Amino acid sequence: MQSELATEKDILLSRSLAIDKERVRLATLMTALFYDLATEKEGRLPTAPEQRERKLLSVIGKRRKPVVLFVDEAHDLHHRTLLGIKRLMELVRSGGATLSVVLAGHPKLKNDLRRPHLEEIGARAEVFTLEGIRSHQRQYIEWLLNECAIEGIQPEDVLTEEAMVLLTERLATPLQVEHYLRRTFEEAHKPGFLTNAEKKGVKTC
Template sequence: MLSASNPTLVSLKRLMELVYSNDCKLAVILAGHPKLSNDLKRPSMEQIGARSQIFYLNHWVENKLHYGSWLFEQCCNKDVTQGDIITAEAMELLINSLVTPLQISHYLSRSLEQGYTVGVKPITPDIIQSVLVTDLNSPAAELSRHGYNIQALCEILNARPAEIRTYLQGHLNPNRAQDFAKEIHKLGII
């Protein structure tokens, strides 16, 4: 589920209560960004959050290198090794620079395209570095990866979209920026 609004969650709670009152069982599984977990912890969502069990699926982070190898196994002929296409150092740089499987496959594709364009084989760390976005680990990118877009930040920080954009660009009044940073830190993301 990409986004679960308060009315949707309240309706799900009512549905579960109706099912339980008829001696039946129902399990509702919501999968989402860490934002969903934080939303369920808010006082306004206490009635739903108290009935929720939150599980974090972060085990994949320890297996990123395995994921990269798996990608090559799925895409290459048996007689082609990963080392024929990308150096171990380049693969390590790629994996350690990125967070999500989508990012890894996207930047791997961009690296392969760039390597083909400039005639470099196997892909080197220089090729990887040339395709990686410089602000990949900026606060804006981190917040976005965790489900906090401009609209969500406006709600949390009680601010206008222009003010949020100014903050994310690093041009907001220092006092107001510090207030924003404190509130964002409370989310447990940055």
């Protein structure tokens, strides 16, 4: 989504790069917006609350385009930060501009937004649930092997059909697939394994 929006000329893209989401506050997100939207001539974002808000509104207003802010790992955000985001969006709207915020996170985020103390923001949020690779494990494994293999090597050249079926049935997430594929190949390269496998007619990496 970020890649698609980055090519749009009518929408301004901003991202929060702060890693420790549990310590991210509204001021951090406002700073991210300012860094991505402001020019060098506009100086720095003030630290005093009233001056900071006015400066940020001025910068957003000058751009005359809708702004979208992406926050990853948003399930770790404090509930006060979530409420602050809603109020920031309202403040920008009152200034005649548009700010949308995309919060990406684990299912915990959706559950948090349903809690009574977050009803103020949860009622205004559109929730989209992505099922990941569920029911598409085989396609993901094949894609991953194609991405990692040298040219001319196909997935069936490094995994037997039996192994592919087993991995597809047992694994549910991309992290699991990557972890156990790595372990599979590590086992395949142990001394003596290839010889024994070849004797049995097993195709392996």
